[in-house]
Amino acid sequence: MNRQTHPIKLGGVHHAAYRCKDAKETVEWYRDVLGMEYTTAFAEDHVPSTGDYDPYMHVFLDAGNGNILAFFELPTQKGMGRDENTPAWVQHLAFRVGSEEELLAAKEHVESLGIDVLGPTHHGIFKSIYFFDPNGHRVELAADIGTDEQYAELKRVAPLMLEEWSETKKAPRHADWLHELARKDHAEV
Incomplete structure (x- = not known):
């Protein structure tokens, strides 16, 4: 359906x-x-x-x-508490920003308020920064950087990855190219 x-x-x-x-x-x-x-x-x-x-x-x-x-x-x-059986990085609120430049400006702003920021982290098709709100909720700001072709490929392999994960509980290799994009970007810095 x-x-x-x-x-x-x-x-x-x-x-x-x-x-x-x-x-x-x-x-x-x-x-x-x-x-x-x-x-x-x-x-x-x-x-x-x-x-x-x-x-x-x-x-x-x-x-x-x-x-x-x-x-x-x-x-x-x-x-308030949190689910101690779930790592702190798992449950989070993710918000989109318009560009990588906006992400870097956001990082500068958040840090200027005395808040610790992790990142930017390269996820292949987007980059993110992470920090915590006063309630202990993890907040992510993400800037999409992928191409239409990359997003289409991720959509194509999503059912294959879910099926393989369901059977093996090991990371499927269908989108290894994402990690290569992140490695290349990191090497250029």
Whole structure:
């Protein structure tokens, strides 16, 4: 079944929601560090979907192009933690920037705020930088640098790679050319 014949017609991501330690601090951080616009807040004492008493503040930030990032502050719940069985690099929020030049300018801006930044890291078809928000969420900024042909090839081999991974649980070699692109770029620096 493909998107045209599927009975559910998605119109994109309405919002993605995460937990935060402090709603005001989080809004200010995403505004000042990433330039997001704070658009909406909901605060309730009872959860609308369950009716449970659980006071919360739910804040929404515009990440551009209709993409909304939301956070919940939950003052009566246990302190925030993270899934200790998942490495810190796995779960992250990734945002697109327009070019490699914008990525480097973003790195300079974030570092000027005293935030440690990892990267840029070359992924073959995009380059990224990484850092953490005040809640411990990893944030990635990524600049696409691939060609239409490279993206088409990745789409072509995606089913082959998934099938091989499913059978072997070892990295399939169908896109080794990505690593070669990254090695060449690194060697030129």
